[in-house]
Amino acid sequence: MLAVARPLVRVAPRHALRAAGVSTWSHVPAGPPDPILGVTEAFLRDKDSRKINLGVGAYRDENGKPYVLTSVQKAEELLTAEKLDKEYLPIAGLPSFTKAAAKLAYGAEQKHVQEGAVAVVQSISGTGALRIGGAFLARFYPHSKTIYLPVPSWGNHTPIFRDSGLEVKGYRYFDKGTVGLDFAGMKEDLKNMPEKSIVLLHACAHNPTGVDPTPEQWIEISDIIREKGHFPFFDMAYQGFASGSTVRDAFAVRHFVAAGHEIALSQSFAKNMGLYGERVGAFSVIAEDPEQKARIESQLKIVIRPMYSNPPLHGARIAGTILNRPELYTEWEQEVKGMADRIISMRERLYDNLVRLQTPGEWGHIKRQIGMFSFTGLTQPQTKALAEKAHIYMTADGRISMAGLNNGNIDYFSESVSKAVKGEL
Amino acid sequence: MASAETWDGVPLAPPDSIFKLTAAYKEDTYPQKINLGVGAYRDDDNKPWVLPVVKKATELLLHDPALEHEYLPITGLPEFTNAAARLMLGSDSPVLAEGRVTSVQTISGTGANHLGALFLSRFYSWPEGKKEIYLSDPTWVNHFAIFRNVGVEPRTYPYYDPATIGLAFSAFIDALKNAPSHSVFLLHACAHNPTGVDPTREQWGEIADVILAKGHYAFFDCAYQGFASGDLEGDAWAVREFVRRNVPMLVCQSFAKNAGLYGERVGALHIVSPSAPAATRIKSQLSVLQRSEISNPPAHGARLMALILNSPELFEEWKRDIRTMAGRIIAMRDELHGLLTDKYKTPGNWDHIVNQIGMFSFTGITPEQSQALTEKAHIYLTTNGRISMAGLNSHNIEYFAGSLDKVVRGQL
Numbered sequence: 161m162l163a164v165a166r167p168l169v170r171v172a173p174r175h176a177l178r179a180a181g182v183s184t185w186s187h188v189p190a191g192p193p194d195p196i197l198g199v200t201e202a203f204l205r206d207k208d209s210r211k212i213n214l215g216v217g218a219y220r221d222e223n224g225k226p227y228v229l230t231s232v233q234k235a236e237e238l239l240t241a242e243k244l245d246k247e248y249l250p251i252a253g254l255p256s257f258t259k260a261a262a263k264l265a266y267g268a269e270q271k272h273v274q275e276g277a278v279a280v281v282q283s284i285s286g287t288g289a290l291r292i293g294g295a296f297l298a299r300f301y302p303h304s305k306t307i308y309l310p311v312p313s314w315g316n317h318t319p320i321f322r323d324s325g326l327e328v329k330g331y332r333y334f335d336k337g338t339v340g341l342d343f344a345g346m347k348e349d350l351k352n353m354p355e356k357s358i359v360l361l362h363a364c365a366h367n368p369t370g371v372d373p374t375p376e377q378w379i380e381i382s383d384i385i386r387e388k389g390h391f392p393f394f395d396m397a398y399q400g401f402a403s404g405s406t407v408r409d410a411f412a413v414r415h416f417v418a419a420g421h422e423i424a425l426s427q428s429f430a431k432n433m434g435l436y437g438e439r440v441g442a443f444s445v446i447a448e449d450p451e452q453k454a455r456i457e458s459q460l461k462i463v464i465r466p467m468y469s470n471p472p473l474h475g476a477r478i479a480g481t482i483l484n485r486p487e488l489y490t491e492w493e494q495e496v497k498g499m500a501d502r503i504i505s506m507r508e509r510l511y512d513n514l515v516r517l518q519t520p521g522e523w524g525h526i527k528r529q530i531g532m533f534s535f536t537g538l539t540q541p542q543t544k545a546l547a548e549k550a551h552i553y554m555t556a557d558g559r560i561s562m563a564g565l566n567n568g569n570i571d572y573f574s575e576s577v578s579k580a581v582k583g584e585l
Numbered sequence: 586m587a588s589a590e591t592w593d594g595v596p597l598a599p600p601d602s603i604f605k606l607t608a609a610y611k612e613d614t615y616p617q618k619i620n621l622g623v624g625a626y627r628d629d630d631n632k633p634w635v636l637p638v639v640k641k642a643t644e645l646l647l648h649d650p651a652l653e654h655e656y657l658p659i660t661g662l663p664e665f666t667n668a669a670a671r672l673m674l675g676s677d678s679p680v681l682a683e684g685r686v687t688s689v690q691t692i693s694g695t696g697a698n699h700l701g702a703l704f705l706s707r708f709y710s711w712p713e714g715k716k717e718i719y720l721s722d723p724t725w726v727n728h729f730a731i732f733r734n735v736g737v738e739p740r741t742y743p744y745y746d747p748a749t750i751g752l753a754f755s756a757f758i759d760a761l762k763n764a765p766s767h768s769v770f771l772l773h774a775c776a777h778n779p780t781g782v783d784p785t786r787e788q789w790g791e792i793a794d795v796i797l798a799k800g801h802y803a804f805f806d807c808a809y810q811g812f813a814s815g816d817l818e819g820d821a822w823a824v825r826e827f828v829r830r831n832v833p834m835l836v837c838q839s840f841a842k843n844a845g846l847y848g849e850r851v852g853a854l855h856i857v858s859p860s861a862p863a864a865t866r867i868k869s870q871l872s873v874l875q876r877s878e879i880s881n882p883p884a885h886g887a888r889l890m891a892l893i894l895n896s897p898e899l900f901e902e903w904k905r906d907i908r909t910m911a912g913r914i915i916a917m918r919d920e921l922h923g924l925l926t927d928k929y930k931t932p933g934n935w936d937h938i939v940n941q942i943g944m945f946s947f948t949g950i951t952p953e954q955s956q957a958l959t960e961k962a963h964i965y966l967t968t969n970g971r972i973s974m975a976g977l978n979s980h981n982i983e984y985f986a987g988s989l990d991k992v993v994r995g996q997l
Contacts, residue, residue, distance in 0.1 A: 184802070184833045185858050188708050191869035194876055197659060218655060226653040240647055245633040247625060248841075248848045251601070284692070287880040300595050319877035391591070422591060436656045437884035447592065458598035465601070465727065466734035467699050467878065468692035473848035474885035475654075 195315050196555055203553040211551040212569050214560040217367065217532045218436055219499050222566050227499070229434045231492040235481040246473060251461040253282020253442075253471045257480035261427055261442040264406060264483060265396065267414055272446050279456035280444040281464065282471040285436075286397045286428030287316065289443035293393060293424050294324025295463045296445075296456075301391060303356035310334070310346075310360070312557065314367045314395075317360065331359070334369045339525035339537050341371050347384055356389040363396035363425075364409040365531020368559035372402070372530050378412045382419050392421055397428040402531045404500035406432075406493060422446045429479050431532065432496050438475025499563075503532060506565045513574035519581050534560050542580045549585045550576040602726070606965050615963035619981050621972040622965050624944065625847055626910050629978045634910070636845045638902040642892040646885075657881045659872045661690020661853070665887040668894035669853040672817065673807065673838050675825055684861035687868045689875065690882040693852040694808045694839030698731050700854050701804060701835050703874055704867075705769060706735045709802065712765040718804065719760070719770045721745075723969065725778045725806075728771060742770065745780045750937040750949040752782050761795040767802065774807035774836065775820040776943025779971040783813070783942050789823045793830050803827055803834035811843040813943045815911035817904065828857060840890050842944065843907055849886030914944065917977045924986035931990040946972050954992045961997045962988040 193201070199215030221227040252258065258280045262273055272278050283289035298305060307326045309317050310333030318328050331353070332345030350359065361381075366372055373381060385392055394413050400406035416423055422445070429440040443460070447453040464470070482488045507527050514523045526534055538546070538558035546552040552573060554560045565573060579585045606622040620631075628634045646652060660666065666688040670681060680686050691697040706716055716737045720728050721744035729739045742764075743756035761770065772792075777783055784792060796803055805824055811817040824836055840851040854871070858864040875881070893899045922938040925931040938946060950958075952968040959965055964985060966972050977985060991997040 184710070185708070185863045185867060187710070188863065188866050188870060190866045191873040194659065194872065216656070226655050228653055232654070236647060240643060246635055246639075246846055246848050247633050284879040284883070287878070291878050300592065302591065302594055316876060316880065323877045435654050437654050437881065439879065439881075439883040452592055452595075455595045455597045456592055458600070459595055462598050466730040467696070468850065469695035469727065470848065470850075472692070472850040472883040472886065475883065
């Protein structure tokens, strides 16, 4: 029998090798899979019927399905009936949307909002807002080119800020021992940072831990930051989604501004309006007066124009419609509360299950944490085992998206976690 | 605390130059004013035109029970990017069959240019390590900012010859020959912006010859496929010819004009590699770059375009809508040419009006004449004499031709 060696790799035809610059890209290495979005890819490849995706932070309803808000559906129908054109938006985005976004974040009655002293631009969701902000700060913040992130933070923060031209450092935030806030460590690090540092703060529903400061702790944080002259850069991706109340979730942002801080803010409407893929967000800076606002906005436009010229229409029109029409706004607020409430009920059920299964360890943090995510405290080997043996997918750091749990899968999940912790998977 | 002085050093940036023109036009109360600065299609009543096929696709999408707003993959909607690649390169393209093309959905043409420039700035083996891009003189004004923004310094190559109001071909070829080997040249695939002057197929062949001989890299910007001549396949000729000849290249693709999707921001970047494994590696690196800027691209416009590209009936309807737009532009060119040449007998040769292609035309008038048109006749155009043919229609073309005639004769 003839043994024919089969080439493992198909070599490109000779004419291609000769001409298309065979050396042009031969040195380009494979980039790593995204640690968060890669989880969904692995989930999609899995064929087991029990599989659960607890990776990406996208809300799922009681049946594990994506949830299109009825306020969003209504807004879309209204917009289609208006037969609007598709002309380019201004570089800074849809004015009716950006104005409303600022009101939502800061409060309609807030002084800077009323006086036209909030520089605000539409962005490609939260990622885009952070990127615009990072680039603006790297160019114009006079006192530092370093940004301090809580440890841990959303994985994408680091590459966003690094690529914007900032150095990235950390401050203590999560206490593994208590599975809660390391408040003493956080305060110490804020005090020890060089004066006038840029500090990134998660406005509510910290990602990935779900651990938020209390209002009293926020006030202390604000005082320290004032003492040190630091610059607060808030990331608010979950307004309304954390507690169910858009006002309550904006407490930290509004307190800081009321206390006289001039902040920057990244807002996302991906989760609270379920507009994920439409990429709806806003970046804003509290300015001194309209003249300073104009100067800042003019430079934000210079950041935006060479990256993508102007932002996408569709999502901003939907969000603007909801925010500017009282009936839709009310309906939306109720839907956000509904989503937040379901998450909270899943937290309670998961806690009850884990306790009932006599899972070793303390699990109170599941109920104390807030928002879409929970830092379970599971170790990397445990999360790996859960993926491989139980077909349950989460990020390697043990973060789960509570939104992926429902009454149909929470028992299987609880049992699998209990087994994983006991080493019985 | 972050105080009033924090932003003292932020200067007021000058507004976009086109913005000033548009603002001045809006404020003008003259009844016969004309806006020829607009880079967007207008119908014969000077209204924006949402393509009928886009309206159909919108209804289909809205009434699809499976409609949701979930995140797209980082590299975009596959039904869109695959179809966009087939549109650009030809559905029977061998490079597609061989898996040698990396396609990523981008925020329209600007996003594709930016991502392509960023990728090159990180991974291209620049001659002597110097990051430089050769842009045509003139080119779309935003090209300069796009490349500078990612640390690639723009240089220019001769392109437009004011003496002939045509292509400075031999100077162009010389520039290709004299640039260091393995330089990166930005080429407009069709309907050159702002001049409307395109190389002939023969000239494209010679351009490819030199590019191959010098090992240059071709950075194609294709914002007007179909819109230039009315024929999608024909307008892709230069890109496909370069692919056929194995020129190292990428293509930036925009659906802003040809599908009238402007503000929905629909585009794609296609990078052609020597091998499928290279294409896969490149895709992973583009994902990393995309993730730290936008995470994933906007869904709506891509979904509309995917419906149109993947449905035979909608695709045919789209082609008809394109022919409507391109046809109206071409008719305006013919009519303007006729008015200047036959009716007014305006001094000079005006054949370039019909020889140029696409939305824009370089009239050949001087900055002073352009300004006079604006100040005396309330006709708004950029000072380089560029007009947007889309701004002309059956109601205003006489007034424009008459005013142009006067300004050329110095009678305005």
